[in-house]
Amino acid sequence: MLRYISKRLLYILMTLFLIVTVTFFLMRAAPGGPFSSEKQVPPEIEKNLNEFYGLDRPWYNQYFDYLVSIAKWDFGPSFKYKGQTVNDLINEGFPVSFFLGMESLLLAISIGVLLGIIAALNHNKWQDYTAMVLAVLGISVPSFIMASILQYFLAIKLGLFPVARWESLQHTVLPALALAATPMAFIARLTRSSMLEVLSNDYIRTAKAKGLSRGQITVKHAVRNALLPVVTYLGPLSAQILTGSFVIEKIFGIPGLGSHFVTSISNRDYTTIMGVTVFYSILLLVAVLLVDIAYGFIDPRIKLAGGKKGE
Amino acid sequence: MQQIPKEMFQPAIADSREAEKISKPSLSFWKDVFIRFRKNKLAMFGLVLLILLVFMAIFGPHMTKYDYATNDLMNTNQPPSSKHWFGTDELGRDIFARTWYGARVSLFIGLSAALIDLFIGVLWGGIAGYRGGKTDEVMMRIADVLYGVPYLLLVILLMVILGQGLGTMILAMTITGWINMARIVRGQVLQLKNQEYVLAAQTLGASTSRIMFKHLIPNAMGSILVTMTLSVPTAIFTEAFLSYLGLGVPQPLASWGTMASDGVQALQYYPWRLFFPATFICLTIFAFNVVGDGLRDALDPRLRK
Numbered sequence: 177m178l179r180y181i182s183k184r185l186l187y188i189l190m191t192l193f194l195i196v197t198v199t200f201f202l203m204r205a206a207p208g209g210p211f212s213s214e215k216q217v218p219p220e221i222e223k224n225l226n227e228f229y230g231l232d233r234p235w236y237n238q239y240f241d242y243l244v245s246i247a248k249w250d251f252g253p254s255f256k257y258k259g260q261t262v263n264d265l266i267n268e269g270f271p272v273s274f275f276l277g278m279e280s281l282l283l284a285i286s287i288g289v290l291l292g293i294i295a296a297l298n299h300n301k302w303q304d305y306t307a308m309v310l311a312v313l314g315i316s317v318p319s320f321i322m323a324s325i326l327q328y329f330l331a332i333k334l335g336l337f338p339v340a341r342w343e344s345l346q347h348t349v350l351p352a353l354a355l356a357a358t359p360m361a362f363i364a365r366l367t368r369s370s371m372l373e374v375l376s377n378d379y380i381r382t383a384k385a386k387g388l389s390r391g392q393i394t395v396k397h398a399v400r401n402a403l404l405p406v407v408t409y410l411g412p413l414s415a416q417i418l419t420g421s422f423v424i425e426k427i428f429g430i431p432g433l434g435s436h437f438v439t440s441i442s443n444r445d446y447t448t449i450m451g452v453t454v455f456y457s458i459l460l461l462v463a464v465l466l467v468d469i470a471y472g473f474i475d476p477r478i479k480l481a482g483g484k485k486g487e
Numbered sequence: 488m489q490q491i492p493k494e495m496f497q498p499a500i501a502d503s504r505e506a507e508k509i510s511k512p513s514l515s516f517w518k519d520v521f522i523r524f525r526k527n528k529l530a531m532f533g534l535v536l537l538i539l540l541v542f543m544a545i546f547g548p549h550m551t552k553y554d555y556a557t558n559d560l561m562n563t564n565q566p567p568s569s570k571h572w573f574g575t576d577e578l579g580r581d582i583f584a585r586t587w588y589g590a591r592v593s594l595f596i597g598l599s600a601a602l603i604d605l606f607i608g609v610l611w612g613g614i615a616g617y618r619g620g621k622t623d624e625v626m627m628r629i630a631d632v633l634y635g636v637p638y639l640l641l642v643i644l645l646m647v648i649l650g651q652g653l654g655t656m657i658l659a660m661t662i663t664g665w666i667n668m669a670r671i672v673r674g675q676v677l678q679l680k681n682q683e684y685v686l687a688a689q690t691l692g693a694s695t696s697r698i699m700f701k702h703l704i705p706n707a708m709g710s711i712l713v714t715m716t717l718s719v720p721t722a723i724f725t726e727a728f729l730s731y732l733g734l735g736v737p738q739p740l741a742s743w744g745t746m747a748s749d750g751v752q753a754l755q756y757y758p759w760r761l762f763f764p765a766t767f768i769c770l771t772i773f774a775f776n777v778v779g780d781g782l783r784d785a786l787d788p789r790l791r792k
């Protein structure tokens with residue numbers, strides 16, 4: 177197990193190194209450099225600016241400094257918001273995004289699993305078809321369209337929820353639902369097919385023969401095993417929720433890291449784009465690792481890949 | 488006793504082997520797949536839908552006298568009518584023409600991204616799987632490291648730096664998009680390369696490339712095809728997502744993604760501007776998904792539930 181984790185950590189470090197390197201050189205290759213879109217500045221001021229941001233030094237010094245500062249969890253200054261660092265943006269925006277992300281994660285998993293179980297227990301009946309139609313809809317509608325339509329009908333037309341902003345728990349319901357829609361659909365399909373597979377196993381027949389009630393069989397024997405594939409999906413799921421948050425936070429006017437990121441994209445605020453990209457990458461890589469480790473604990477049949485030789 | 492006329496008698500089949508014969512005509516693998524695929528109503532529906540969409544992408548822009556890029560500032564934001572079948576947008580451009588022109592762009596992005604992924608993925612995975620040993624180790628470790636890079640973040644980053652455009656978008660999507668294909672092809676090749684017919688080909692002195700392209704890849708074609716069908720919707724989705732972030736194809740080019748993200752802003756007052764592109768994005772993604780699922784079931788009947 178330790179061997180496996182250290183091996184994975186090594187890969188994560190390599191991937192991160194690659195990401196940091198690529199972002200650094202892409203930033204240097206960016207057309208015109210970070211100050212290009214601003215008004216013409218006098219050469220003395222430009223020189224001062226370059227000195228301040230260290231742009232007058234050779235590229236390998238800059239590259240090395242960048243690596244060191246990332247290792248120290250310092251993502252550098254924002255080029256567009258004067259006096260603000262990328263770390264400030266992250267510290268300010270991430271808690272909001274994290275709350276929203278967790279809420280939609282819970283929604284996606286609970287409703288998705290429930291739909292999947294209902295569909296599988298009523299295989300080829302109307303419940304099954306309804307759940308699968310919902311799932312297909314969730315998979316084929318892009319998130320920004322889904323979010324706009326939900327906002328339009330549920331908030332503007334029917335007034336059930338606040339239209340935008342981030343104040344009370346009520347404000348979080350609609351964005352979390354919009355963010356959860358696509359992953360929910362994936363989870364429902366996944367749960368349904370793995371439930372169907374599990375339900376055809378011999379031990380389910382044994383449980384029936386023992387005279388257990390339907391509820392007991394479902395909860396104690398079927399669902400526990402059927403949820404394993406859903407656990408593997410948690411890694412890609414967190415990626416999906418994270419990238420989905422860019423769009424959702426923008427639509428609902430939520431002051432999270434996602435909307436900061438989108439703003440920095442349209443402002444061409446290069447350092448913020450790079451910093452937030454690196455931050456998100458670290459987050460995702462760690463999330464995927466945690467999911468894989470958890471999977472090894474939950475399902476003892478899985479031998480983690482690195483462990484086969486040493487243990 | 489009744490007389491039976493002589494001509495009613497027929498000689499029994501002398502050759503006993505004939506009698507043993509099972510009369511179903513032999514079918515090639517792909518014919519068999521097609522027969523199974525045809526029975527899947529949802530998948531057939533998806534296939535018909537795809538054919539219709541491609542047909543309209545080719546001929547749709549010619550069906551109306553309006554052009555996708557011509558502004559008509561006297562007729563902005565018109566609802567659908569007999570003149571403008573799908574209405575007009577904020578610059579008075581005909582949405583019907585733009586929708587089908589956008590279909591070309593969106594489908595082109597989707598299909599070319601899938602084809603490039605296919606090309607790189609099959610080569611990479613095929614070589615890694617067939618060579619095995621050190622080559623496999625090195626090639627797959629490179630793929631593993633790249634696989635960790637979050638897909639959409641890299642695409643956004645590249646689009647910001649390289650600038651908007653059709654070519655850069657496809658490049659950004661394929662730069663790590665091929666890894667999934669490579670992994671699947673490698674898995675298949677690892678399974679297939681120990682089969683007797685590969686050994687036979689090797690014994691006969693067939694070259695590596697002949698074994699790859701004549702024996703291994705055709706046999707892995709099933710999973711390759713399914714992976715490809717399911718990767719087209721990902722690309723179309725990504726295109727729509729990038730358009731919403733303002734990184735889509737530049738004006739006046741139309742794609743479903745740019746049209747839908749423009750339409751979203753106007754949802755309250757001019758809902759048709761969102762309705763048409765959004766509907767066709769959903770239909771296309773739906774169609775590719777059900778065709779992909781149908782193909783998977785048809786290729787491997789054991790998986791069928």
